[in-house]
Amino acid sequence: MQKLSIRKAAERDEALYELLLLADPSREIVDDYLARGECYTAWTSDELAGVYVLLKTRPKTVEIVNIAVNESMQNNGIGRRLIEEAMNKAKQMGAATIEIGTGNSSIGQLALYQKCGFRLQAIDHDFFIRHYEEEIFENGIQCRDMVRLYADI
Numbered sequence: 001m002q003k004l005s006i007r008k009a010a011e012r013d014e015a016l017y018e019l020l021l022l023a024d025p026s027r028e029i030v031d032d033y034l035a036r037g038e039c040y041t042a043w044t045s046d047e048l049a050g051v052y053v054l055l056k057t058r059p060k061t062v063e064i065v066n067i068a069v070n071e072s073m074q075n076n077g078i079g080r081r082l083i084e085e086a087m088n089k090a091k092q093m094g095a096a097t098i099e100i101g102t103g104n105s106s107i108g109q110l111a112l113y114q115k116c117g118f119r120l121q122a123i124d125h126d127f128f129i130r131h132y133e134e135e136i137f138e139n140g141i142q143c144r145d146m147v148r149l150y151a152d153i
């Protein structure tokens with residue numbers, strides 16, 4: 001895998017939003033957690049490769065509220081690397097648990113998170129119906145429910 005340098009996002013430009021919106025189609029929701037959370041970007045020598053955003057949600061709990069890899073660089077291990085970094089960073093923030101949520105239709109993401117040690121925790125039924133104006137379909141499945149996962153760190 002290419003060498004990656006990961007650092008706190010310095011500016012919120014359109015290239016950053018392009019990535020964030022891959023993971024979450026609502027700019028309003030993205031802006032809400034960007035204002036409250038910590039955003040990290042991963043760079044190859046000259047290109048923005050990925051992003052993740054961490055949010056403290058409860059005492060000793062941090063959630064990865066957004067994670068995305070540049071479409072042209074997906075399936076090369078960068079997502080796994082970002083999750084490992086996010087887990088380390090959450091530990092440094094004093095968390096004992098890290099959480100992540102994704103759609104019922106996000107089959108690859110559910111696989112990846114479990115490969116990284118996350119376990120299923122709960123289902124937030126109709127989350128995407130309640131919070132997103134447009135219907136979302138992936139893998140031929142309507143995205144309705146948020147599957148919540150957690151890992152002890």
Ligand code: ACO
Nearest residue numbers: 022023066067068069074075076077078079080108111112
């Ligand atoms: N079945 C089994 N395993 C699968 C499947 C599947 N259908 N699809 C993917 N995987 C596995 C791969 O085999 C691989 O596992 P491995 O590490 O054992 O080889 C892993 O998932 C993919 O790993 P990476 O290459 O590290 O992931 P990538 O760099 O492509 O990043 C990400 C993953 C971030 C989900 C990327 O695809 C992306 O940006 N997608 C669009 C945005 C998105 O959906 N973000 C997450 C939304 S949820 C949230 O943000 C909280």
